[in-house]
Amino acid sequence: MCVFILRSDKHTTETLFSLHDTGSAHLDKILYSTFNLISLSAIFSGCLYQEYRDSSKKQEVEQRRQCEGTAAQAPALQLQLRSHTRSLSLWQNLPAVQESGLLTHLPQKEVILQEAIFELVTSEASYYKSLELLETHFLRNPSLFSTLSHSDMHFLFSNIEDVIKASERFLMDLEHRIEESILISDVCDIVHHHAANYFSVFITYVINQGYQEKSYRRILQENGPFREIMSQLENHPRVRGLSFTSFLILPFQRITRLKLLVQNILKKVEENSEREMNAVKAHKELEQIVKECNEGVRKMNRTEELIGIEKTLEFKSKSVPVISHSRWLLKKGEVLQMAGPKNTRTLRSKKLYQPIYLFLFNNLLLITKHSSSNEKFQVLDSCSRSMLRTEDMDDQGQMLACVFVLKLLENQEERTVSYMMKTSCMSDKLRWIYALTPNLRTRFLSDSVLIRVLDCPQVQCIQSYSSQEPDELSIEMADVLQVLEKTEDGWILGERLHDGERGWFPCRVVEGILNFELRAQNLRECQRIQLAQGGASRGRRMRAR
Numbered sequence: 001m002c003v004f005i006l007r008s009d010k011h012t013t014e015t016l017f018s019l020h021d022t023g024s025a026h027l028d029k030i031l032y033s034t035f036n037l038i039s040l041s042a043i044f045s046g047c048l049y050q051e052y053r054d055s056s057k058k059q060e061v062e063q064r065r066q067c068e069g070t071a072a073q074a075p076a077l078q079l080q081l082r083s084h085t086r087s088l089s090l091w092q093n094l095p096a097v098q099e100s101g102l103l104t105h106l107p108q109k110e111v112i113l114q115e116a117i118f119e120l121v122t123s124e125a126s127y128y129k130s131l132e133l134l135e136t137h138f139l140r141n142p143s144l145f146s147t148l149s150h151s152d153m154h155f156l157f158s159n160i161e162d163v164i165k166a167s168e169r170f171l172m173d174l175e176h177r178i179e180e181s182i183l184i185s186d187v188c189d190i191v192h193h194h195a196a197n198y199f200s201v202f203i204t205y206v207i208n209q210g211y212q213e214k215s216y217r218r219i220l221q222e223n224g225p226f227r228e229i230m231s232q233l234e235n236h237p238r239v240r241g242l243s244f245t246s247f248l249i250l251p252f253q254r255i256t257r258l259k260l261l262v263q264n265i266l267k268k269v270e271e272n273s274e275r276e277m278n279a280v281k282a283h284k285e286l287e288q289i290v291k292e293c294n295e296g297v298r299k300m301n302r303t304e305e306l307i308g309i310e311k312t313l314e315f316k317s318k319s320v321p322v323i324s325h326s327r328w329l330l331k332k333g334e335v336l337q338m339a340g341p342k343n344t345r346t347l348r349s350k351k352l353y354q355p356i357y358l359f360l361f362n363n364l365l366l367i368t369k370h371s372s373s374n375e376k377f378q379v380l381d382s383c384s385r386s387m388l389r390t391e392d393m394d395d396q397g398q399m400l401a402c403v404f405v406l407k408l409l410e411n412q413e414e415r416t417v418s419y420m421m422k423t424s425c426m427s428d429k430l431r432w433i434y435a436l437t438p439n440l441r442t443r444f445l446s447d448s449v450l451i452r453v454l455d456c457p458q459v460q461c462i463q464s465y466s467s468q469e470p471d472e473l474s475i476e477m478a479d480v481l482q483v484l485e486k487t488e489d490g491w492i493l494g495e496r497l498h499d500g501e502r503g504w505f506p507c508r509v510v511e512g513i514l515n516f517e518l519r520a521q522n523l524r525e526c527q528r529i530q531l532a533q534g535g536a537s538r539g540r541r542m543r544a545r
Helices: 040-043 049-067 071-082 095-100 110-141 140-147 150-157 160-180 188-197 200-207 209-222 224-236 243-249 252-269 274-312 426-436 516-545
Strands: 004-007 014-015 313-317 330-336 355-362 364-370 377-383 388-392 403-408 417-422 458-461 479-485 491-496 503-505 510-512
Touching: 049 110, 049 252, 049 458, 110 160, 110 243, 110 252, 140 224, 150 209, 160 188, 160 200, 160 252, 188 252, 188 274, 188 377, 200 209, 200 252, 200 274, 209 224, 209 243, 209 274, 224 243, 243 252, 252 274, 252 516, 274 313, 274 330, 330 426, 355 377, 355 426, 388 426, 426 491
Parallel strands: 313 377
Antiparallel strands: 004 014, 330 355, 330 417, 355 364, 364 377, 388 403, 403 417, 458 479, 458 510, 479 491, 491 503
């Protein structure tokens, strides 16, 4: 006999469950009892989402480390790892589940699925707890409120109240589902319903985050009373040393994490089942929301960036319009242009190299140099990106190790022009070649530049990295990436498996996944998600006919 209770700070619902074991494989009807109370909020011992999220990602990394060489036992290892006293709570460890006798009847695959479902629910409760702290400790604080104008309050908190309401509604429906049975039937149908009808508030909030961050920095600098009160609030024991900004970024962190949690459920449900169909629909809806969030943020940032670049350009002849809705910056930076006769003696001369500055957009290249005032860039040449070709000169000797040839098939004067460029290091050269000519047919690379590893090499992120350049990829702990290229001086061009995003990142923030079976499992899971989504799309088209 057992009791299962779910609680949240704003409401409490209680449902008592009992599972009577008759010695057979089936479960008897649910009866009521009055002991072995379990509280959802107690599971976290006051855990905030920031703490939960960090712990969860570290566990994913450790799980893969333990799975090296024993990939077939990955699910069991995951359960053992997460049963650690410092780990997150497990569905199977709940007294209500253990005393029900349910674990003696369930297949191991179903236990693993229940854990994935339970993690989605419990992490949502932790996320909501952090949102409530943002609301009660910061948003509703009268002292903080008195230091801000109405417009600054809006810039700082945007539509966070709408996000909180949507999250509360979502958590309540998840709790009601768990109340139905200790064996959780499904949650992805609930996720799909809320994502389709209520989660658009996340898009508005995330798109406004750029203004939010700038406003916060401005207010901190200009508003002394606000700065003083914010310092007191951030040092309060309730927030456990977490910054105000760590609470502001919670919605975007959660919507992206929720997509991954649904993806994890999708990997574990039965193929061609109703639960798979619900997971596919939920995942596609969340994927669209995340996509709109990213595109909204990128559009705003790109427009601001183009405006800033155009203000710094001086055209000596034909002017090229830079600002366009279909244009964005891919890479910029200084390289050295080699000029004059190229023999062994002149290659050592500094006079041979002239600094130039490249602005590479998705459809345009501008070749510039610093003006005499060093505040603007004088445009020397330009070319459509599709008319660029590159050739690596590494096989021509050590003196040309960091040199490549850039050919403009048709420049601004409708002529074919070649430039010999030198970069500061090997990885910088390779990154420029990839950015300038992404199509393999338009570049010629020497094999010595790249370390090519057979059998689809993969890495997992062990330290989060924020991109510093437009061609880099921001990655988070536990991300799994396929290695496309690797330079000898410590950079990787990778593709993240769960969303297909590509970019460069340093080797120091990742570690290799060496086990062949584990790599194959990662690819199979990725492929299954793609196939399931493709099947769902085909099914909808057939029903429409």
